[in-house]
Amino acid sequence: MxxxxxxxxxxxxxxxxxxxxxxxxxxxxxxxxxxxxxxxxxxxxxxxxxxxxxxxxxxxxxxxxxxxxxxxxxxxxxxxxxxxxxxxxxxxxxxxxxxxxxLADARLPIAEDSGLDKWIDHRQVSLRYPRQQLVFAVQTTLEEAMRSFWSQHGFREIHSPKLMGTFSESGAEVFPVRYFGTTAFLAQSPQFYKQMAIAGGIEKVFEIGPAFRAEPSFTSRHETEFTSIDMEIGWIEDHRELMDIEERWLSHAIAVVAEAHGEEIARLFGVEIAPPVPPFPKVTFKEACKILKKLDHALQRRDDLGAEGERILANHMATATNHEFLFITDYPASGRAFYHMRRDDRPALTKGFDLLWRGMEITTGAQREHRYDRLVAQAAERGYKLDALSDYLDFFRFGCPPHGGMGVGLGRILMRMLNTASIKEVTLLSRTPKRLRP
Missing domain, CATH: 2.40.50.140 (Nucleic acid-binding proteins)
Known part of the structure; x- marks a missing residue:
């Protein structure tokens, strides 16, 4: 038998x-x-x-x-x-x-209506809730769809170091780390290493990985550690090529999520997922300022719209265009990273852009300055110590192609896709200026 x-x-x-x-x-x-x-x-x-x-x-x-x-x-x-x-x-x-x-303790520490901070305090329980299970199913599908687009279009994946000898964005927002008798910094983005890969002849690269910002921000969309999605592309003509790629990439990824999880998202989050249709509306920073002035919104800075300005502008444009996405282009150089390329006809403006989804910035991108002498001049203009940037500047001394790229916040995409009130709801474990546990 x-x-x-x-x-x-x-x-x-x-x-x-x-x-x-x-x-x-x-x-x-x-x-x-x-x-x-x-x-x-x-x-x-x-x-x-x-x-x-x-x-x-x-x-x-x-x-x-x-x-x-x-x-x-x-x-x-x-x-x-x-x-x-x-x-x-x-x-x-x-x-x-x-x-x-x-065997669970007879008295559970939380319930589904306990509130977000308690959810995070007891993540091993709150992750079991059906909405939370769906968040990470959607995240998995979203990343798989992004990777399929990259694979179809010849991108290669990199894994850049998260310990750096200098800052990658600006000196005021880094976490210093003791490192064998010297100081290292947690990477704010893979920006420098994406550009190094382009200089090394890898024409299209992407990375999904952690990034760290030492900003004392307490908003619903900021984390001190977050997952950054980054792309860099060589041999571009200008930043418009980057926007075109992002439109097609996001449309593909959102369509895959809608097909796989649309019904469940509607049931648990009350959101109908509609894949966006390119082209996305675009306005220049100057045009955006004019629109906000007509709407009686006063800007706090001359080189940035601010979160409230972005929200008001996006709502206005959504009504006018019936589109949830909005590109803002041609930002003043004073408000952008030193390595953003300047316009030849108007050097005070950059060949850069932000992408808003329902009023929230999810992407910052630009054509990069690939010419060594101009890059050195732009760094010096900001008062940066060139010795501290020597490794980065060396990437451009031996013939770097014209290139550009973007950084996209995974948590912000999920926030907008599922219409959650806080990025904490779509993050495994939140990290903020006041939260370092569990």
Whole structure:
């Protein structure tokens, strides 16, 4: 007689096709309802929820489940049965055996309505909520779609160092780190190393990785550590090529997410995902200032619109164009990084852009200055110490192609895609000036 093979795990989503069969399920006991002769358990796994039913005629099984608490992790063996009266799924699993793998404390630290800060304090519990499960399913699909676009268009992936000997954006926003008797800095972006790759003849590069900004910001869209999505492309004519690529890249990625998760996003977040259609509307910084003046919004700076200005402008343009995305181009050089290329006809302006999605900046990009002498002059103009930038400046001494690129915030894309109020809701573990745990 052949030995009986052990059951392999089934997912809850597979159960409608397994009625009448014995199955093995693994998950968390969401709720427990005891009656004199019956026990009902709602089991949850990443694919759904199902009612487990136990008839209390097995003394040993009953004793084992008497200690079960909500959110304990359990393994259950049972038979799938059609049960039209069960509103949850129209079926149930009749328990034959069960094992409690991890018994939860009887008093849970949070509930779904506990508030965001408590959610983060107890992330091992809040991650189980269906909305949070969906966030990271969407994130995975989004990144896979981005990578598929890059693969189709000849990009290569790099992994740049996050410990640097100098700053990569500006000296005031870095985290210094003690490093064998000297000081290193946590990378604010992979900017320098993307450009090094272009100088090295890798014509299209991308990276998805951590970035660090020592900004004392306490807004709903800022984190001191965040995931940055970066691209750099060689042999471009100007920054308009970069905007064209980003339009096609985002449209592709959002369309893939909509197809894979659109129904579930609508159900859990109340958002209808509509892939954007290129071309995206574009206004220059000067035009944006004129529009905001007509709307009676006063800018705080002459070289930046500010978060409120971006929101007002985007709302106005969305009404005029029926488009959620908006490019702002030709920013003043005084408000942009020193390595952004200046316009030949108007050196006070850069060949750069920001992309707003429903009023929030999700991208900053530009054509870079690839000519060594001009780059040195622009760094010196800002008062930067050239010795500190010597490694970076050397990238351009031996013949670098014209190039440009962009940095995109993953968390901000997810915020806008799922219409959440805070970036913390779409981040595994938040890092802010006041949060470094868990």
């Amino acid at each position: 052949l030995p009986t093979l052990p059951l392999t795990r089934s997912s809850i989503s597979d159960l409608p096709s397994l009625i009448g069969q014995r199955v093995k399920l693994c998950g968390f006991a969401e709720t427990i309802r005891d009656q004199k002769r019956m026990r009902f358990i709602i089991l949850r796994d990443p694919t759904g929820r199902v009612q487990l039913t136990q008839v209390k005629d097995d003394v040993a099984l009953t004793a084992a489940l008497d200690v079960l608490t909500p959110e304990s992790s359990i393994v259950v063996t049972g038979r799938v049965s059609a049960a039209p009266s069960v509103k949850l799924s129209g079926l149930e699993v009749l328990i034959e055996d069960a094992k409690i793998c991890g």
